[in-house]
Amino acid sequence: MSSKKAKKLSNQDYDEATRNQIEGMIKAEAKAIASRKGAVEAEECECKDGMFPSGPVRSDVTSRRQFLAATATGATALMVGSAAQAAAPPGAMDYPVQEDPTKVQGRLTNDDGGYGSRSQFETEVRWRFPTATKESSWTMTPLDAGEGIVTPSGLHFERHHGGIPNINPATHSLTVHGMVDGARKYSMEDLKRFPSVSRFHFIECSGNGLTEWREPTLKTVQGTHGLTSTTEWTGVPLSTILREVGVQDGAAWILAEGSDAAVMTRSVPIDKAWDDAMLVYAQNGEALRPEQGYPLRLLLPGFEGNTHIKWLRRLEISDKPFMTREETSKYTDLLSSGKARQFSFTMEAKSVITFPSGEMKLPRAGFYEISGLAWSGRGVIKRVEVSVDGGNSWQLAELQSPVMPVCHTRFRFPWHWDGKPAILQSRCQDETGYVQPTIKQLVDARGLGGGKYGSIYHLNGIQSWAVAADGGVSNVHKY
Amino acid sequence: MYTNTKSCKALIALLAGIAMSILPALGNAQGYSGPYKFGVPATSADIAALNIDVMPDGRGLPKGSGNYETGKTVYTAKCLACHGPDLGGIGATGGAALIGGRGSLTSGKPKKTVESYWPYASTVFDFVKRAMPFNAPGSLSDDEVYAVTAYILGEANIFDRKATLDATSLPKIKMPNADGFIADARPDVFNYE
Structure with a gap:
């Protein structure tokens, strides 16, 4: 078996840059895991046994306790602006927690300036692949904490080749x-005058999972699969x-070019442009985020992410x-x-179980709803099967509607865990009949x-998650 | 019969007329009801300011020239800090190795460099001009880009160290891995039931 032979190679067999990258990303993920675990343990809550997506995962629990104490003694000072922001997780503001919110008035309407933020108790974030520079780098979407099919704009994975430019749409x-x-030549105002379309599509980086070819390397689904996200995109058909x-x-090809420091370019077959390509200016109902291409991005449904200039x-x-x-x-x-x-x-059909997934821990035997995502660059997901015995037997999972082409599809599967070691897998089939293969x-x-x-x-x-007798979930290869 | 047909035709013509007059105004999300003629003509100056790409056959190459010796000076001043004195790359900076690795692509531990992997010399020129050096992208003159391209390809023993690199000589360079690329053959695993 070529794969078995290959596994005998250790990291020392590779050049320094490759070794550093592997070790760097393992460390980066470990740091993210440690901060979550630390938070859970410090809380001494019911969720101490794990399943961390449902538990508090913040690392600054001390400040939260201070808030609780301060509120109890009536010594709360209202924190506003940057001070509140600094104490809060990214995307949140730290507000006082009332001991009994039914006995005091809540915070003032629209006092957030008119743009809301997430709860200070929600802390999932992207984490960055430790590339040599922060300008040419990428971040992973926390799929393990995700629900439904849409990725919050602020958690969409990123891949930049020359940093994030700050562009004035007026110019x-x-x-x-x-x-x-x-x-x-079109201004942004010109482009927004054309008849528009909105479509839900995933974008996946073709490098998603690159660490997993030879052996299970990263521990969490954020690490193994976090370079895919789904968004409702709005724009003009190309x-x-x-x-x-x-x-x-x-005419047969189109060069698409970005206005970043990499002046990022890809050649795209013109057939794709006639088919379903879009020039998008909005995501999830508002303007694109700067890190997603503000003010204008090329969207090529089902094509590898770097082509979406x-x-x-x-x-x-x-x-x-x-x-x-x-x-x-490259690419x-x-x-x-x-x-x-x-x-x-083309991004071929792929699926992954996001719950339970790596580094989670099931507290005890009993009922769990297995859940995950499936997607295909060739169209609609027709079915997803789940195996709880390492691929020996497969059962149909339920697909959450709407099931849309070239879009994350949520699947669910009821599971009664008997407390014995198990290996969970999912595999999907798209509308072309293509069935997700094993890594082997x-x-x-391809070799x-x-x-x-x-x-x-x-x-x-196919991704495999091993559930140990103690409920711990880990990344394994099982064919 | 005839009357009916006639009135049918008249009705169809009327409806078509209404549709013709309404559709362009409403637009059609899936189809095309233009021309809308939004935007303005792009002038040659507009295009020239952006049109920096260079193709393998030499289309897009600007005037100017450079050679190995002038390129060495440019490289030492503007590239060496990240790509190293021996063009071997410096991992900590993210600067990739530019030369070496010939014959390594089938070794199981491939070393992908300009010398061993890149299929076209035009790509070196294009990328250096648009995105290098990393700390000052797009800052090199066309002569400097020709020169540093000549230096890299000279060090890689691909281009004569005494020759002049310009819009005529660059497209004639045959890179060692020019034939190393094949079309996408996927799907390459079939589990169809």
Whole structure:
């Protein structure tokens, strides 16, 4: 077995940069886990035994107790502005907690300035892959804490190649030129005048799961699968713009270019542009977040995340691909043959159980609702099956409607845990009939010749979570 | 019969007329009811300010030139701090190795560099011009980009260290891994039932 042989290689067999990256991300995840566990233990609450997504996970519990004490003695000072923000988790404000909220008036209406924030008791955050620079880096969505199918805008995973530019929409424009009848320049106001569409779509980084090719490496589903998020995107069909400028015969590719320090570029087949590509300016009902491309992003439903060019400033229509750095030296999939697959755009069908998942702990035997996400770049998820015996037998999971094409689909499966060791898996099938493969099947097809991370991109194999007799859940490989 | 047909035709024409007059105004989320003619024509100056990409056949290459020697000076001043004196990369800075690794792609421990992996010289020029150096992206002159490209490709024993790199010579360079890329063959696992 090539995979068994490959596993004998230790990290020492790889170059320093690769070793540092592996060790760095294990440490980064461990730090995130430790802060959650520390918070749970300090609380001495019912949830001490685990299942941390439902328990308080903040690391600054002391300040919360101080608030409680202060409120009890009536010595509360109203914290506002930056002081309250500084004490609160990201995205929250710290407010006094009333001992009995039915006996005192609550905080003042619209005193938050007119834009709400999440509860100070909710603390899930993205964490960053420890790349050498913080400008070219990525962060993972906390899928283990997620509900439903939509990713909160502030928790959407990120991948930046030159930091996050801060762009004034009043001065931003999109230029469309090349093999067109009339090159055109659009302001944001111009773009928003066109008939618009809103669609729910996932974006997944093709590097999602890159640590897991050879062996279980990261511990949590945030680490193994956190580079996928779902959003309701609103914008203009790219086909509308193509019709406006008039595409000439022979046009086959479009260069999309961002207005960031990487001047990020990808070549996109023009068929995709005619099909379902969008120029989006809104996410989840409001303007794009800066880290998601504000004010304008190219959306290519089902294509690997890096092609959804953010901070979009230019589209150039051409007869050939441009062979930019991101589609030659990066985002190509090196096989054992020494050849690399190029323009591997499609994100194939994939699913993962998010509850229970790595580093959670089931307190006792009994009923649990297994839950997770399935998605496919080729369309609609038709079914999801769950196995609680490591793939020996499979049962249909229930799909939460609406089930939308190229969108996270929530599945649920009732499970009575008998308290014995179990291995939980999910596998999905999309509308083309494609069934999510095992990691072994992918390794057999592509080899691990790409190095420590195999062919790096496009790992969509079945994820296995082992539940130990003590209820602890861990990342394993089981074929 | 005839009368009915006639009135039918008249009704259809009337409805079509109404549809024609309403649809462009309402728009259609799924279709196209333009032209809307929003935006303004992009002038050649507008395009020139943005149009920095370079293609493998040389389209997009600007005027100017450089060579190994001038490139060494540029590299030492602006690239070496991250990519190292031997072009081997410095992990802590994120600066990638630029040379070496030839023949490593089938070794199981591939070393992907400009020399061993990049299929086109145009990509080096394009990327250096648009995004390098990391601390001052887009700051190099076209001559400096030609020069530093000549230096990297010279160190990689791909381009003659005595030759001039310009819009004529660059597209003629054949990179060692030019034939190393294949089309996406997925789906490559079939569990169809």
